[in-house]
Amino acid sequence: MPSRLMPxxxxxxxxxxxxxxxPHPQTELNYTSPFTLLxxxxxxxxxxxxxxxxxxxELFAAAPTPQAMCALGEEEIRQHIKTIGLFNTKAKNxxxxxxxxxxDYGGTVPKDRAALEALPGVGRKTANVVLNVAFGEPTMAxxxxxxxxxxxxxxxxxxxxxxxxxxxLKRIPARYMRHAxxxxxxxxxxxxxxxxxxxxxxxxxxxxxxPDKTG
Ligand code: SF4
Numbered sequence: 001m002p003s004r005l006m007p008x009x010x011x012x013x014x015x016x017x018x019x020x021x022x023p024h025p026q027t028e029l030n031y032t033s034p035f036t037l038l039x040x041x042x043x044x045x046x047x048x049x050x051x052x053x054x055x056x057x058e059l060f061a062a063a064p065t066p067q068a069m070c071a072l073g074e075e076e077i078r079q080h081i082k083t084i085g086l087f088n089t090k091a092k093n094x095x096x097x098x099x100x101x102x103x104d105y106g107g108t109v110p111k112d113r114a115a116l117e118a119l120p121g122v123g124r125k126t127a128n129v130v131l132n133v134a135f136g137e138p139t140m141a142x143x144x145x146x147x148x149x150x151x152x153x154x155x156x157x158x159x160x161x162x163x164x165x166x167x168x169l170k171r172i173p174a175r176y177m178r179h180a181x182x183x184x185x186x187x188x189x190x191x192x193x194x195x196x197x198x199x200x201x202x203x204x205x206x207x208x209x210x211p212d213k214t215g
Contacts, residue, residue, distance in 0.1 A: 025182035093121030138177035145188025154209030
């Protein structure tokens with residue numbers, strides 16, 4: 001759909017505006033290390049960041065490392081996270097991935113996509129978040145917000161998360177890649193919402209290719 005594709009100059013302008021408005025965007029998940037970030041992202045599937053933060057406050061105080069998480073045990077982990085959706089599966093995965101990190105990686109989180117994706121409960125999206133946020137790699141984790149925005153804006157239209165990921169990696173200028181993921185997520189969460197985008201107060205409205213703008 002060529003007419004929906006945002007031109008290069010507009011992509012540059014879009015990220016320049018995001019950067020000016022929020023030079024150092026952060027994940028809204030609380031974490032203290034690559035390991036706690038990894039656990040927080042695993043717990044965040046089908047849960048809000050606020051809900052995850054509430055549960056991890058005590059979990060991370062009790063078990064900030066893979067070794068400590070193993071010592072805590074699966075049942076205790078389950079007790080800490082039982083307010084989060086899918087807590088049974090997530091407790092199993094957090095315990096199992098902690099065992100692997102403690103045994104095979106000396107308690108560190110590998111800076112390697114294949115190794116991350118081999119961990120229980122860790123898919124491509126989680127690996128992308130960890131590589132980007134913990135290690136500064138220019139990856140793009142496509143969640144529901146980014147998928148919607150890439151299509152609405154005309155930034156990288158695509159039918160699948162992977163097609164959108166590839167399109168974004170190709171089209172976003174390298175100097176914005178470090179923070180692009182957070183700018184897009186925050187824009188999707190607070191302005192370009194799924195049901196009713198707030199186009200009237202959108203700072204990139206004139207650049208956006210969405211034909212059904214509101215306001
Ligand atoms: S103008 Fe509307 S549809 Fe386009 S990015 Fe802004 S909020 Fe989203």
